[in-house]
Each structure stands twice: as C-alpha cells, then as structure tokens.
Amino acid sequence: MKHLETICVQGGWQPGNGEPRVLPIYQSTTFKYSSTEEMADLFDLKKEGYFYTRLANPTNDAVAAKINELEGGVGCVLTSSGQAANFFAVMNICSAGDHIIAANAIYGGTFNLFGVTLEKMGISCTFINQNSSDEEIEAAFRPNTKCLFGETISNPGGEVFDIERFAGIAHRHGVPLIVDNTFATPINCRPFEWGADIVTHSTTKYMDGHATQVGGAVIDSGNFDWNANAGKFPGLCTPDESYHGITYTESFGRKAYITKITTQLMRDLGSIPGPMNCFLLNLGLETLHLRMPRHCENAMTVAKWLKANDKVAWVHYCGLEDDPYHDLARKYLPNGSCGVLAFGLKGSREDAVKFMDSLKFVAIVTHVADARTCILHPASHTHRQLSDQQLKEAGVAPDLMRLSVGIENVEDIIADLSQALEGV
Numbered sequence: 423m424k425h426l427e428t429i430c431v432q433g434g435w436q437p438g439n440g441e442p443r444v445l446p447i448y449q450s451t452t453f454k455y456s457s458t459e460e461m462a463d464l465f466d467l468k469k470e471g472y473f474y475t476r477l478a479n480p481t482n483d484a485v486a487a488k489i490n491e492l493e494g495g496v497g498c499v500l501t502s503s504g505q506a507a508n509f510f511a512v513m514n515i516c517s518a519g520d521h522i523i524a525a526n527a528i529y530g531g532t533f534n535l536f537g538v539t540l541e542k543m544g545i546s547c548t549f550i551n552q553n554s555s556d557e558e559i560e561a562a563f564r565p566n567t568k569c570l571f572g573e574t575i576s577n578p579g580g581e582v583f584d585i586e587r588f589a590g591i592a593h594r595h596g597v598p599l600i601v602d603n604t605f606a607t608p609i610n611c612r613p614f615e616w617g618a619d620i621v622t623h624s625t626t627k628y629m630d631g632h633a634t635q636v637g638g639a640v641i642d643s644g645n646f647d648w649n650a651n652a653g654k655f656p657g658l659c660t661p662d663e664s665y666h667g668i669t670y671t672e673s674f675g676r677k678a679y680i681t682k683i684t685t686q687l688m689r690d691l692g693s694i695p696g697p698m699n700c701f702l703l704n705l706g707l708e709t710l711h712l713r714m715p716r717h718c719e720n721a722m723t724v725a726k727w728l729k730a731n732d733k734v735a736w737v738h739y740c741g742l743e744d745d746p747y748h749d750l751a752r753k754y755l756p757n758g759s760c761g762v763l764a765f766g767l768k769g770s771r772e773d774a775v776k777f778m779d780s781l782k783f784v785a786i787v788t789h790v791a792d793a794r795t796c797i798l799h800p801a802s803h804t805h806r807q808l809s810d811q812q813l814k815e816a817g818v819a820p821d822l823m824r825l826s827v828g829i830e831n832v833e834d835i836i837a838d839l840s841q842a843l844e845g846v
C-alpha cells in the first residue's frame with residue numbers, strides 16, 4: 423500500500439495518455455451513447471458505464487476512490503452532506519420496526535437525525551453513554567438491533583470512542599459498528615484497523631478544510647459478514663425486486679453494502695454531491711496530510727495556554743495529559759487528534775458572550791475544522807434544539823465554547839484570545 427501522504431496527493435484520478443493532469447470537473451448530468459443497445463446494456467447491468475450523474479459521475483468517482491483508499495475500504499459513496507452520509511449508512515441496513523444504538527456524545531445533528539427523524543420513520547434509537555460498562559451497553563441490544571454507532575472524536579465534547587471495545591460488542595451481537603471519523607480523519611485514525619465495519623465522514627470539515635463545500639462519505643470495510651447474520655439483513659441477503667432481483671451479497675460479495683447504497687438508496691433518495699463540489703473536496707484532500715499535524719500542534723499549544731490561564735475554568739482536549747480521554751487518545755490517535763478543543767470560562771454566561779464578542783480574527787461561525795480559527799457556543803448555536811438535560815447527557819456543558827484551532831501562526835491565535843480574555 424502507498425503511504426497516506428501519497429494517496430492524499432495522487433490517489434483517485436489516474437489520467438491516461440494525453441488526459442488532464444488535474445481531476446477534470448465533469449459538470450454534466452448525462453452521458454451520450456451512439457446506439458439504443460449500448461444504453462440498454464448499461465441498464466441491464468451487462469456493461470459498466472456512466473449514464474446519469476445521480477448514479478455515477480467520473481469526477482465524484484475519482485474523489486470517492488481517493489477517500490476509500492485513505493480509509494482502506496472496498497468502496498466509498500460520496501453524499502451531499504455529512505447528515506446524508508450518516509442517514510444512508512444506517513438506512514442501508516434498517517427499515518421500519520428496527521432499532522439502532524448510538525453513543526449519546528455524537529454531533530447534535532446526528533443526535534436529532536437518530537432520535538427524532540428516524541423515530542418518525544419507525545426506526546428507534548437507544549443512546550448509550552460510551553463510558554458505561556460492556557454489560558450496560560449490551561443490555562441496550564434487542565433482537566431487532568441493526569448497528570452500533572459512535573464518533574472517533576465526538577463533536578463537540580471531544581470524547582474518544584473506544585473503537586476496538588465497541589467493535590467487539592457489536593460483533594458479539596451480530597451487527598456492524600459504524601464510526602463517524604470526521605474529526606480524526608484517516609490521517610490520524612483509520613477505524614477499520616480497529617474493527618469498525620463502516621466509516622462515515624462529513625467531508626465539510628477537515629477533508630475539505632477550507633469551508634468551501636458541504637459533503638459526506640460512507641466507506642465500507644468489506645469485512646462484515648452479512649450472510650452469517652442473514653436473518654437480520656434481508657435487504658442485503660435476499661433478492662432486491664427493484665434492482666433486477668439481485669441479491670447484493672451474492673452478486674457483489676464484499677462490496678454488497680456499498681453497492682446497495684448507490685444502486686438503491688442513491689437511486690431513490692438522490693443526495694449526490696455536485697461534481698464541482700467534489701473537485702473542491704479533492705483540492706482539500708491534496709493537503710490533508712500537511713494540515714492535520716499543524717491543526718494538532720496549534721491546538722495543543724492553545725490548550726496548554728488556556729489551561730494555564732486563571733480566567734479559564736476548564737479545558738477539554740484529549741491531547742492534554744490529564745484529560746479523561748488521554749489514554750484512549752494515545753491508543754487510537756498517537757500522532758494527534760484534531761484541532762478542536764472545548765473550554766469554559768470562570769464567571770457568568772455574559773462573560774463568555776463578552777469574550778466571544780471581543781475576539782478579532784477568531785471568528786464566530788457555525789463551522790469547525792477549517793484552516794481559519796473559529797469559535798462557537800453550542801448551547802446557543804448547533805445544540806440549541808437540545809434540552810439542558812440532553813446537553814448534559816451529550817457532554818456539552820451550557821458554558822462550553824468550542825474552539826476550532828486553525829493553521830495560522832499560533833502566536834497570533836493566542837494573542838487574540840489573550841486580548842479578549844483581558845476584557846472579561
């Protein structure tokens with residue numbers, strides 16, 4: 423296998439003789455054929471080829487191939503957002519009457535998706551505390567449970583997910599482990615190496631890295647044995663009448679799960695990213711291996727500085743040695759975690775607002791994980807749908823500020839934080 427750095431730069435698009443060196447943007451919905459028969463062969467699955475961008479597009483495919491290679495999977499599907507990626511990842515193996523289990527520390531948008539919207543579709547979710555014992559977590563399983571879900575590094579709480587332990591639990595119950603690897607990126611953690619079966623991403627974050635496109639990805643390790651649990655996964659192990667009567671596990675083997683996402687979910691639900699967005703995502707990926715270490719280094723310096731400041735009440739960053747997640751971070755994220763840290767100020771809620779409003783180039787934005795340092799107050803922004811109790815359960819203190827440390831010069835970042843703290 424090539425090194426990750428090389429895959430970032432050169433993976434995916436492989437031009438032939440005389441073709442563009444740089445990934446071209448195939449900004450076309452459709453593809454031309456010279457005879458009815460050629461087109462019919464595509465529909466009959468006798469031949470492979472492009473015919474409609476909702477099902478496949480060369481630009482999108484090249485970027486999906488790069489992300490697949492970075493994660494070490496058998497296939498990847500790009501989606502129009504991280505929300506769509508997590509929805510597809512679960513929906514691909516669930517239908518009304520099913521049940522899933524997810525860590526309660528996950529991103530607020532995913533928490534709503536699982537707890538509210540899936541519920542309306544007849545799929546229920548039990549949220550577990552990822553620090554609970556195996557016994558407590560296993561007690562959440564039911565005969566109709568179809569997957570276990572967590573985030574490598576939770577957004578925004580910064581909790582590190584014990585992937586190997588959760589893979590063991592999931593597999594003992596005959597279901598796959600799905601891991602949202604958005605914050606770590608494959609540069610810092612590759613969940614398949616620890617037993618995860620499916621990985622998802624919001625490519626909107628570090629993968630893009632410049633805040634230019636909203637996108638998502640689902641990657642299949644190919645390792646989960648659907649047939650060994652065929653009764654649980656009829657969608658993969660029995661014929662799909664809407665798709666030529668094909669049985670995915672029979673026809674596509676280790677690529678059964680990822681093929682079903684494209685041919686069934688994407689066909690019917692249609693959440694593809696535009697080719698232009700995939701082009702922008704690819705540009706971001708070309709420097710992911712350079713940006714991640716700098717994000718981590720800057721975040722570590724800022725975390726230590728905040729921790730030493732007497733106006734700061736607490737700092738959560740798994741890179742800090744006394745952080746509750748430091749041991750898990752050393753195991754799963756030995757080269758660094760991410761640039762996002764959380765902290766709270768001593769004093770009132772108004773002090774936090776005053777601090778945020780006094781920042782000069784550290785911008786208040788609903789975003790994280792791009793090149794520019796930014797800050798957010800989840801209780802009044804991303805997580806405002808959650809009750810105080812749900813906030814607490816999700817590991818989001820009402821005074822928590824989420825700082826996404828960028829790749830500027832760290833002295834300038836600290837100078838801005840420092841002048842804003844002075845006014846508090």
Ligand SMILES: *Cc1c(COP(=O)(O)O)cnc(C)c1O
Binds near residue numbers: 504623624638
């Ligand atoms: C942002 C985010 C999402 C949602 O992704 P969008 O691209 O905003 O739809 C999902 N999971 C995590 C961990 C995220 O940070």
